[in-house]
Amino acid sequence: MPSALTASEIREAFLKFFEERAHRRVPSSSLVPANDPTLLFTNAGMVQFKDVFTGRERRDYSRATTSQKCVRAGGKHNDLDNVGYTARHHTFFEMLGNFSFGDYFKADAIAYGWEFVTKTLGLSTERLAITVFNGEDGIPWDEEAFELWVKQGVSRDRIYKLGKKDNFWAMGDTGPCGPCSEIHYHQGDDIPCVEEAAGNKCLGVACDCDRWLEIWNLVFMQFERKEKDAPLIPLPKPSIDTGAGLERIASVVQGKRSNYDTDLFQQLIARVVEISGKPYAQETGASHRVIADHGRAAAFLIADGVQPSNEGRGYVLRRIMRRAIRHGTLLDVDQLFFFKVVDRVIELMGDAYPELRESRPFILKVAEHEEESFRRTLNRGMKMIEDNVARMKQASEKLMSGADVFLLHGTYGFPWDLTQIILKEHGLDADIPGFEEELKKEAERGKGGDLNKEKAIGDIYLKLLEKLGPTEFLGYEGEGHEGEGSIRALIRDGAEVIQASQGDKVELVMDRTPFYGESGGQQGDTGDIVGHGGKAVAKVQDAQRPVQGLIVHTVEIAEGTFKVGDMVQAAVNVERRKAIRANHSATHLLHKALKLVLGEHVKQAGSVVAPDLLRFDFSHFGPMTTEETEKVEDLVNGWIRDNAAAQTRVMALEDAKKSGAVAMFGEKYGETVRVVTVHPESTELCGGTHVRRSGDIGLFKVTSESGVASGVRRIIALTGVGALQFVREQEHELRKVAELLKTSPKDVAKRVESTQKRVKELERKVEEVSVKAQTAGSKDLLEQARDINGMKVLATRVDPADDKVFRGMADQLRDRIQSGVVAIGGEKDGRAIILVALTKDVVAKGISAGDLVREMAKEVGGKGGGKADMAQAGGPDASKLPAALDKLYELVKGAGAA
Template sequence: MPSVLSASQIREAFLKFFEERGHRRVASSSLVPQNDPTLLFSVAGMVQFKDVFTGREKRDYTRATSSQKCVRAGGKQNDLDNVGFTARHHTFFEMLGNFSFGDYFKSEAIAYAWEFVTKTLGLTKDRLAVTVFNGERGIPWDEEAFELWAKQGVSRDRIYKLGYKDNFWAAGDTGPCGPCSEIHYHQGDDLPCAEVAAGRPCQGVACDCDRWLEIWNLVFMQFERKEADGPLTPLPRPSIDTGAGLERIASVVQGKRSNYDTDLFQSILARVSELVGKPYTQEGGASMRVVADHSRAAAFLIADGVQPSNEGRGYVLRRIMRRAIRHGSLLGLDELFYFKVVDRVLELMGDAYPELRENRTFILEVTKHEEESFRRTLDRGMKLIDESVAKLKQAGETKMSGADVYYLHGTYGFPWDLTEIILRERGIQADIEGFWTEIEKEAQKNKFGGTGDKQVGAVYQKLLEKLGPTEFLGYEGVGHEGEGSVRAIIKDGAEVPQASAGDEVELVMDRTPFYGESGGQQGDTGRVVGHGGKAKAQVQDAQRPVSGLIVHQVKVTEGTFKVGDMVQASVDGERRSSIRANHSATHLLHKALKMVLGEHVKQAGSVVAPDYLRFDFSHFSPLTPEQQDQVEDLVNGWVRENTEAQTRVMGLEDAKKSGAVAMFGEKYGETVRVVTVHPQSTELCGGTHVRRSGDIGLFKLVSESGVASGVRRVTAVTGTGALQYVRETERELKKAAELLKTSPKDLVKRVESAQKRIKDLERKVEEVAVKAQAGSSKDLLEQARDINGMKVLATRMDPADPNVFRGLADQLRDRIKSGVIVIGGEKDGKVVLLVAATKDVVARGIHAGNLLKEMAKEVNGRGGGKPDLAQGGGEDPSRIPAAFDKFYELVKGTSLS
């Protein structure tokens, strides 16, 4: 081995070491855990093996090794605040792992770890120490591990006993867990230690300082916690889960005291330094470290399908990216820079993680788009923060209200923690508790009956373990009919022995032609018949609550079904055919979008129903009519070619090598189906498809819209659905032409002419309204109050019209000479408010935008604007008088110069 190993060499040495000892090399899973609502991101190497540890999933190997992508930047596993300011905290990191699923246990795991660390890596034994579980919460201390380490030659005075907090591990509130044993490396007693600075001795391996650095964690998986804070249940087979952070091991092997000084980061930091035009230094480079670290997290999260948004995983990514962009601004980077740093990450890590290079265009587009978006609001938001800080300091206050923090968050996209940091730099606190109160209020307003992630019911997991997977018959031939045995009946979440007429239950059969909803394709409907036609049930839906198990939601209409009955199952063939056509069309649509818009297009979700298809994809601007035509022409051209569709079953890696497109969000097994609807389109897919591309019939786009930042949505119809859509559109077109007394051909000209006439009439109505109000403006001014030496007026006008308000406000300002005016009113159940101030009172401290912002809160709304003119609105017209009272109160309390 070379004297100093690179991080890539360490990664490969680790994986090869365990491969040579019978472990299967397994690729890193996605950063987005599949079917696991307990975790925001993959936080450890064992996450993809959770169901294997618990026995719910079986694989054809009992030993595995991997280098797992991990992110800790949200929820309980959150290191974001420390990133850039310590030597070892990161949002993204790689976890080297070796795993045993009921194969070897403590003895071999400890021997492997010690051999790799001391022999393969060549770390000095004198600088190593280990820890074992001391026993706590009714769990005995790990004497076995203690003796096994001693057997490896570790001095007993270098084996430390630590408690539950340090030496008991779990990935989340629930799941497999167990006592652990760690290897620590001594970096030196010259490193700073808070305990020593306080006059107390360093706590050694238990201390939070960096004198002793944990580099290896062996988890002895012995238990499962099925409920948060619930009891521990022994696992069916004790297993091993190792976690060894590549960044930390690289720093030790390369003789560095900071992870940022290793080759994992130096190239990225060099790129930041080049852009900034200043050298990187450990002492003064916190902002550079933030940018470097966050560029890695962004690259990998986007590659795994996460996009910046205002909720969930997307919000965590947005926080990471915007934190990096702001630190770039602190470094003087005022032009777009972040995508250039991210591109260096793609170059550096693309060999180890091919998905980075495969999605390079998409990753850079998302990064560039987010920076452009944030920079548009950053300057404005900073000005607002500065104004707020000035007012707070002028009033002698030291805390910004939670409502104001929320306003910055909701209106300008400022993550709350970024606002908190900026305020802290200016000596002001942020009321974060109040901010979360505002978030909760907003959540209650928008509350709905569903949830984003749902945990799979235990009954289905148990059935899968007991019965095994359901055999799907729908791929063979037409696949509309088949015979199967009823293996289980579920009612109200529990197994029952039978179901009779009138019962609504779930049937599980050993084999079925019904497709269970997955991959966006809706489940089949149809019927089940038993006992020679004496028992009948309507199948209303088919679902896959857990991978491999198809559950039929049925209503029994005649007779009785019992567990063990043989039944005939029949799918609604016409409905299935329509679904197949729409599903195959989504594949062709995906390819057409890539060809027309670019390779950055990635599927972001889909719905395949019998009457339509919906396809979400990554793109940053609306499709032009010309682009929509191009997409339609490509798909319909492939349909007319009527090529035979092909389906192949092969290994996952072979499928990817063949060029088959894998969909984000899908969990694939070792063996996959590869569907080629047309030579232009080959994708991994478990759904049902047409036999020939011509079976799709006509393809017609129905709508195109945006659903999130960087995500577009199209809906389309095929076959008879497309024909029906065209006919309905023609009928509506003819009806509209008849109403306007013209032909469909001349309809657009007639509509344009009518619109022009309407606008002219509206303008004349506005002019009349303004003149009418102008005539009474003298009377209105008589209602003005004298406050602080200026005229102040609040008046109501219904129905509200912003254009009329502005015209009247200009006339009132001209007549009032010196003062501030509010005009409010109701239109269609909404509040319209306008504040106007003369130039002289603005110079004395009146700010129309600030006045409106506070008034809008009274009517459950928001608004803002310039110092002399501002407009906004709200939801509660009954509160308009309260808003006027607030206006007078604010003006009276304003300190004028």
């Protein structure tokens, strides 16, 4: 093959090479790890095979090859701050991998790696070197790997022994691990070396300089660590995990010394140049590189269901996106631009990763919305910094406190480094160590927290699945409400038991069942399991699917005794199942209606299908209008009235996607899927239970629409009898209101409107009377005014405090005083309220009501502000009102003297 392969050609060549050697080509898994709360993101190619390596899961193949999407930008594996400033660091990258699950081991893995690198890619053996594990912590050095490399023709003096830091691989603190062997490529001795700069000798393949570049890592999976710092346990079947970063291999094959100079990034960088008008150069192009890299990460993370937020994965994504947008401002880009870079990512990588194209409208909408939000944050932060700079200069301060920097960063999302840059422009600086201390308290959020409360799959369920095989679900057949099965396992407190008797609460596994195990948002069924001719009865409280293929019933034994091996009759609660089916089918129609009304960016973000309601979360960036909601209801109810026959087909996943079937967010699909068409307008991949005809849903009614997170809305709706009951309840309430207003239901709105007008008119008159009453003695009040610097100054207390009354009084007193300052204070609900008003000539002298009221507010423990001629404040300590009012005279005296 020619040396100038594109990255796409390298990816395909790798996958094809191993396919030809009996490896199954497996699609990349999501960047959100399934059932693994120990990881923030998928950070290595072997993550989706973790349970296969440990023997807890079996696949129908023992060799696999992938090009896996990976992100390292949070938690332990965090390269974010280096991205853009080095040749190799990225937030998103692709890891090429070949895997053996107890099949071949070191000999074949080494032979395959050497053949692909030297023959397929055509890299010169003169530029290659090998490393092997030197032994450490009681683990012997890998002599076997050393000799196998020699057998491939590698000279002994080109094989280096390195320690655990370099040549022992583990995915995390726990999980499979083992010694590794690496292939390194020599880029040239002219590359600067930090060791040589310090007067030392370059460490060769062990050096941190880029003279030798690791391009291939063969991990020999021999051990597992079940708990942090626990002893290593030999794996039952030693396996192979190879990782070869596509970005690095592309740089070597294409003769580039930086990943950013390969075709993976150059077209993205060209897009940044086009948008900014700023040319790109290796030495000055950090911002171009940051934007290109972060555009890739954002596109893939959003496609896998992550959205910008203030916690967990969403927090990391927000940091990535805002860092890119911030670098756009450094390039003087003053328009929305990031979504354009993200769109270019989709164009370039959509063939290899179809999920990008499938989610394009949604991805672009999220990117655009986040940039709009952050640009508002930047504007708000700039104003806050300007206020801080003015205050610091007035107080002769040179250092902004770490707490203030953190307030801007943590509360308002303003980048701390930008704060520091702006301060330095004014000859000031920021307390960065203090800021970092504050940041430590926040750091846990970047580790993912509970990661949306995900749970790892318990070992017992994986073992049961392996031992018993999958549970046959009978709920698709006929009515699917009843069926006979054999009890295969009983579980109490996480351990298998032989039998369970009256009063026991256990988990029960059958070989076949009509009970639907909760999945895809649809709640599990309830009902009864009966054995021994009706002498044993178990009440099924829930049915779950802890691992794909296994249905586990949570039961309480009401009568008799059940034993493993018993034949039993199972019956689902029919009315509950029917209600759930109607709500589930309605979610499919709702999803389609939302796309038609709001746009193709709408994407499901979670759902709950219960017997009494359906809850549907979806991507959208603003509240739905009444008109939009009604359009959605009209579409869904129209499809219900069509009474179309629902259809279900079982087909290959790829064929289903080609047919246009919509995949639901959060679902994990196998190679064969169920495709459900509730109505010709709606076809989705779904394993749930559904109505026979769309008309079985009966009626669809939205009861609420609200926001649940940034860019995520939630609809709660009812169907059938529940929807009818809701409408009737609304009618009953409307009739009650009509009776109270002594009008008909259709005229309620008009009557309420006229009543509101009447109430406002009466409130205005009451206010006028109150003001007149309070100011009736204004002549006496004015006699209390003091002459200060040629101005009349009056501070008085009026209880109870009322904002409107205070303003009316202030206007009248200000008119009568002609030239001066008026302050009125009072107590309301335990709080102090203060209003200050100035005549125009006093304002002209440079005195501000806002400045006066802010200082007075300090006495009552509050804050305030307003215009120069009138301002208001409040505070929690009303007992200090006398002191606050007295302070006015002191303040005016000082202001006049100034």
